[in-house]
Amino acid sequence: MDDQLMTERRVDAHEIKITARGVQVYYGEKHALKDVDVDILANTVTAFIGPSGCGKSTFLRCLNRMNDTVAIARVEGDIRIDGEDIYDSRVDPVQLRAKVGMVFQKPNPFPKSIYDNVAYGPKIHGLARTKADLDRIVEESLRKAALWNEVKDRLKESGTGLSGGQQQRLCIARAVATGPEILLMDEPCSALDPIATAQVEELIDELREKFSVVIVTHSMQQAARVSQRTAFFHLGNLVEYGNTSKIFTNPDDPRTESYITGRIG
Amino acid sequence: MTDATATTSPQNPARPAASLLQQTDRMKRRNAAEARFKAYGVAAICLSLSVLFIMLWTIFSDGLSAFRQATFSFPVTLDAERLDPNGNRQRDEMMRVTTIGYGGLLNDNLIAYLAERGIATDGVTDKEIAAFISRDTPARLRFMVLEDPSLLGQTIRFEGYATGRIDGYLKGRVTREIAELDVNVSVAQLDLADRMVEDGLLSLKFNWGFLTNPDASDQRPEASGLGVAMIGSAYMMLLVALMVLPLGVSASIYLEEFAPKNRWTDLIEVNISNLAAVPSIVYGILGLAIFINFAQFPQSSPLVGALVLTLMTLPTIIIATRAAIRAVPPSIRDAAMGVGASKMQVVFHHVLPLAAPGILTGTILGLASALGETAPLLLIGMVAFVANYPAGPLDGGILDPATALPVQVYSWASRADPAFIERSAGAIIVLLAFLLIMNIVAIVLRRRFERRW
Numbered sequence: 001m002d003d004q005l006m007t008e009r010r011v012d013a014h015e016i017k018i019t020a021r022g023v024q025v026y027y028g029e030k031h032a033l034k035d036v037d038v039d040i041l042a043n044t045v046t047a048f049i050g051p052s053g054c055g056k057s058t059f060l061r062c063l064n065r066m067n068d069t070v071a072i073a074r075v076e077g078d079i080r081i082d083g084e085d086i087y088d089s090r091v092d093p094v095q096l097r098a099k100v101g102m103v104f105q106k107p108n109p110f111p112k113s114i115y116d117n118v119a120y121g122p123k124i125h126g127l128a129r130t131k132a133d134l135d136r137i138v139e140e141s142l143r144k145a146a147l148w149n150e151v152k153d154r155l156k157e158s159g160t161g162l163s164g165g166q167q168q169r170l171c172i173a174r175a176v177a178t179g180p181e182i183l184l185m186d187e188p189c190s191a192l193d194p195i196a197t198a199q200v201e202e203l204i205d206e207l208r209e210k211f212s213v214v215i216v217t218h219s220m221q222q223a224a225r226v227s228q229r230t231a232f233f234h235l236g237n238l239v240e241y242g243n244t245s246k247i248f249t250n251p252d253d254p255r256t257e258s259y260i261t262g263r264i265g
Numbered sequence: 266m267t268d269a270t271a272t273t274s275p276q277n278p279a280r281p282a283a284s285l286l287q288q289t290d291r292m293k294r295r296n297a298a299e300a301r302f303k304a305y306g307v308a309a310i311c312l313s314l315s316v317l318f319i320m321l322w323t324i325f326s327d328g329l330s331a332f333r334q335a336t337f338s339f340p341v342t343l344d345a346e347r348l349d350p351n352g353n354r355q356r357d358e359m360m361r362v363t364t365i366g367y368g369g370l371l372n373d374n375l376i377a378y379l380a381e382r383g384i385a386t387d388g389v390t391d392k393e394i395a396a397f398i399s400r401d402t403p404a405r406l407r408f409m410v411l412e413d414p415s416l417l418g419q420t421i422r423f424e425g426y427a428t429g430r431i432d433g434y435l436k437g438r439v440t441r442e443i444a445e446l447d448v449n450v451s452v453a454q455l456d457l458a459d460r461m462v463e464d465g466l467l468s469l470k471f472n473w474g475f476l477t478n479p480d481a482s483d484q485r486p487e488a489s490g491l492g493v494a495m496i497g498s499a500y501m502m503l504l505v506a507l508m509v510l511p512l513g514v515s516a517s518i519y520l521e522e523f524a525p526k527n528r529w530t531d532l533i534e535v536n537i538s539n540l541a542a543v544p545s546i547v548y549g550i551l552g553l554a555i556f557i558n559f560a561q562f563p564q565s566s567p568l569v570g571a572l573v574l575t576l577m578t579l580p581t582i583i584i585a586t587r588a589a590i591r592a593v594p595p596s597i598r599d600a601a602m603g604v605g606a607s608k609m610q611v612v613f614h615h616v617l618p619l620a621a622p623g624i625l626t627g628t629i630l631g632l633a634s635a636l637g638e639t640a641p642l643l644l645i646g647m648v649a650f651v652a653n654y655p656a657g658p659l660d661g662g663i664l665d666p667a668t669a670l671p672v673q674v675y676s677w678a679s680r681a682d683p684a685f686i687e688r689s690a691g692a693i694i695v696l697l698a699f700l701l702i703m704n705i706v707a708i709v710l711r712r713r714f715e716r717r718w
Contacts, residue, residue: 064603066599066602066603069598069602071525071526094605094606094607095605096605097602097603097604097605098604098605101603101604102599102603103603104596104599104600104603106596108594108596108597108599108600109600110597110600110601110615111597111619120601120604120606120614121604121605124604124605124606124607124610124614125605171600174600174604175603175604177604178604178605
């Protein structure tokens, strides 16, 4: 328990990366997310848990404005990254997404080579001046995603030929390559087997060193394993948000307790 | 229900206990229904295959003979006195000798050759012998001599078409019974034709002219060919591809990826679907009104034909392209957008390459349907009799009068001489060959560009 306390103390020392105040999301008539207030810390893994349809993925997709691509979605409220309102009319979502990377539920590498998958982001954002720069970024990103040793000899092969776990780590490498500060993960392990899941979870813990990681998960064990902070969503409300150890051992709200003990959801 | 009567399991009270080894009546009925359904399917396929077979059989049995042509091959002495009376080899002066002069020369040479080979010409007048040679042949000889005056005075081995009736006799279309009733050919002529074939003077040869010659008048079916129609069709396909691909693909991309979903785009979508179902002749009337009457483009030109066919094909291609774009999995779009690609980059780097096989297949199939389209072309004057080749595509050839393959089929099929019916079927074979090639190209492209994700 001492370790946990240490971590918590360290976490509390981190600065706030994302501030959300009064966030409402509507899908047409449906009020999908109600009045969410959250502070997400830098260099921390924050887990969003909750039953299906509770709004956790919706909130995640607000953070890099992926909801913009859904025609009927409407977002209200105030979301700030490093104090800047990301829904300000001057913000180009394309630029925002270079700063806030995203990994999706199903591994979705481009049907291109492993190298091109990782190099695509840096290329379109003009991060590499020379081929050598680009090579370096690709190698670093693949190393960060703990995939380099497995694929360094076959960078020219198609990314879709990798195993599921490797594909997901390739997607993480691709997200990392644009040099983001925040990494959003939408149930990144739900399509993976337990071994690949363990690898990705280990990776998430390492990524905390450099990024602020937000992960949506259905597995409470996973949330408990990888995160320092946990937010519990239910029916569009943020029910409880706090240190992971507290949420899982001594939740304040009876709904949280019901969910983590398996009575609702 | 009391406990005492509950002999079967409580969950399935209605199902009687029965051996698995014996089919129940209900099971038998279900299996019979399935067998009947399969039989209907097989019957439908057999029916359509047999209809297809009958169609192809008719086309090929009627049309294959169009690719062969009864041809004379005999020495012709090009008498300089007759063909260049002034003897100075000036083209202008040589032009004064008309095809009638060349025809006479050919007749004399043929009669002389028959005498030399000892082929009996009993009961056939000299005029009737002259009628063996196609009216197209003297013109061909005249053109040859005008192009190369040094031939004058020489004896060359000349190959020329026989007339349609003799051609038909060699192919078995014209029989002696028919000849007795026909003013254009006599039984004695057919006997002479038999002797000519025996001698090797007259024979069926592969008919390149059918593929290269322009159309010919009603009296000379043997000289008619698909040259102008093939050039016209080729020009139109080229222009249609150049116009329809950028227009169709950019319209589809806009509608699928960028357009807001509102009443206007709904209206456009409904209209595109409806336009795809508009009868093609309506497009012909549109082309006549807009391109010919209003814009004053020349009639019968491949350009106008291509514009009309573009309008006609556009909805089909937009629908196919949109389907191909929609089939690209949304996860790829999410992935690209997630790393910060702009909408345009998502479309051009990821969606289009993945949709390319579908777009190409749709386009080629659209072009194939345009290639076989007749009705709109009739209205813009492409059914005209065109005996001159259009110029090269860069020399304004797209504005010269031309016809198209399906229109040529139509126009030959409506002529009186049975020799044209054979050519009509032959033209269908050529058209089918082109369609087959286009479909094969579509399949090959699809295989080559197809990627898995």
